Amino acid sequence: MKLTSTLLQTAGLLLSLGLTTEARSVQKPDPVQKPSPAAKGYSRTELCKPHHPFKPLPSSPPRTKTCHVSTYGDERDDSKFILSALKECNNGGKVVFDADKFYTIGTALDMTFLKHVDLDIQGYIKFTNDTDYWQENGFFQTYQNATTFFQLGGEDVNIYGNGTIDGNGQAWYDLYEIDDLILRPILMGIIGLNGGTIGPINLRYSPQWYHFVANSSDLLFDQINIGGLSNNNITASNTDGWDIYRSSNIVIQNSVIVNGDDCVSFKPNTTDVIVQNLSCNGSHGISVGSLGQYEGEVDIVENIYVYNITMLNAENGARIKVWPGVASELSADLQGGGGSGSVKNITYDGMYVYNVDYPIDVTQCYGQDNLTLCNDYPSSLTIADVYFKNIHGTSSGAYNPDVGTIVCSSPDVCSNIYTSDISLTNPTGGDFNVFSCANVNETLLATINCTST
Structure with missing residues (x-):
């Protein structure tokens, strides 16, 4: 499924305004701004609606001092000013990027020392496009060769x-077309952050x-x-909008995403995550995985609740993707297979x-693509205790007449996969709710019509 950039941008604008050309049963993201997370009486847990996190999110104590970040304002590197303000207002302060200011970052910043501090970003921050520098100096996170512009972590940020x-x-999109082994930086490296909004x-x-959210917990993205x-x-x-890895007790809500890959991806060892009230356009869906990529590694994803999602112009909607039992290659920069683990208690509602x-x-x-290899290995x-319910709309017709697929590698590894209240059609008409199943x-697959693969 491919759409032009103009169509995607137009649809994204409609979504940001809470509009589509189709009637839909889901709610639009809440546009009401929330108080500062450190404001008196602020409850991070109570702002998670309609579903609260699996465990209460800690609150932030009040901030008692304010630091304004200086800037050259002429595209010279402002990193030293940012780092200075963070150190000055760490442990109980607020760092302000002023609304009328433009900030340039040309240095990889390690901000994993932060504690009890707010970053009030009202202005515009832009990273330089020095691709040689960032490939050499970005923070290498190992998993799937992930590299980040910065590392932000600590406690209560x-x-x-x-x-x-x-x-x-744009410089990176153009360069990747020439060399798909380059290390492209991730915009938001949330590494080892415990508590925050x-x-x-x-x-x-x-x-x-x-976003790459790794080794983190108790976070609200709103x-x-x-x-x-x-x-x-x-x-x-x-x-991808979010890739969550080795993290727990995360809430993502009330957001609009126009992108070109997973809207949200639950990577290995992600547990206790709520995703609710999102509009995703042009994506690869909200995905468990990919899992089982690395031989000898045990990947666990448990306790995921996905609620009230609009998914437009996408390759997938609700998705679970697992590599086969032997190494294979999806692309030059993404290979894998042979890992083990489990997926349990996943709900798309x-x-x-x-x-x-x-x-x-x-x-x-x-x-x-070689199904024989997957069958042999x-x-x-x-995969157990998975629920797909209240999913409605129209496919692209790419796999007509199928509008979905539920195919496990063997009957021994999948149990308790349920569907209910599914109403999916394809644009050419004919039968609806046709799935490939194996x-x-x-x-347990109510309201869908399975055909053998």
């Missing part, structure tokens, strides 16, 4: 202000993923506006889809 952070991605904030033109497509015919690839190739997609043959990663208990 809030980022808000409704300003903009711009990754200056991020949003409202606008994120633009990330070279790769927009009112994040993500967008930024290529300005030429080269695709902005792998621009309430999703409106329009022009989506596979509104529901469960596969244990990710990254491999089935994944051992187990190695799954079809008696």
Whole structure:
């Protein structure tokens, strides 16, 4: 499923205004700005609506001092001013990026020392497009060769202000077209952060993923506006909205995402996550995985609740993707297979889809077109207690008549996968709710019509 940048941008604008050309049963993201996370009486947990986090989120104590970040204002590197303000106002302060100011970052900043501090971003922050520097100096996070512009971590850090952070991605989109082994920086490297709220904030033109949330816990992402497509015919690839890795007790809500890959991805060892009230356009869906990529590694994803999602012009909607039981290659910079682990207690509840190739997609043959190889080397990663319910709309017709697929590698690894209240059509008419199914208990798949693969 492919759309032009103009169409995607138009649809994204409609979404940001809470509008679509289709009636839908889901709610639009809440546009009301919230108080500062350190304001008196602020309850981070109570702001998570309608579903609260699996465990209460800690509150922030009041901030008692304010530091304003200086800037050259002429595209020279302002990193030293940012670092100075963070150190001065760390442990109980607020760092302000003023609304009428433009800030340039040309240095990789390690901000994992932060504690009890707010970043009030009202202005515009832009990273330089020195691709040689960032490939050499960005923070290498190891997993899937992830590299970040910065590392932000510590305890009780809030980022808000409704300003903009711009990754200056076009140079990277063009370079990746020439060399798909380059290390493209991720815009927001949330590494080892325990406690905090991020949003409202606008994120633009990330070279790769927009968020990499690793080794973190007790976080609320609220009112994040993500967008930024290529300005030429080269695709902005792998621009996931969120990739969550080895993290727990996370809430993502009330956000608009226009991108070119997963809207949200639950990477290995992610647990206790709520995702609610999102509008996703042009994505690869809200995905569990990919999992089982690395031989000898055990990947666990448990306790995920996805609620009230609009998914437009996407390859997938609700998705679980697992690599086969032997190494395979999806692309030159992404290979894997042979890992183990488990997926358990996953719920997709309430999703409106329009022009989506596979509104529901469960596969244990990710990254491999050779089905014989997947059958000969089935994944051992187990999938259990998965619920797809209240999912409505129209596919793109890419796999007509199928509007979904639920295919496990063997009947031994999948159990208790349920569907209910599914109403999915394809644009050419004919039968609806037609799915490819294999190695799954079809008696639990209510309101869909399974055909054998």
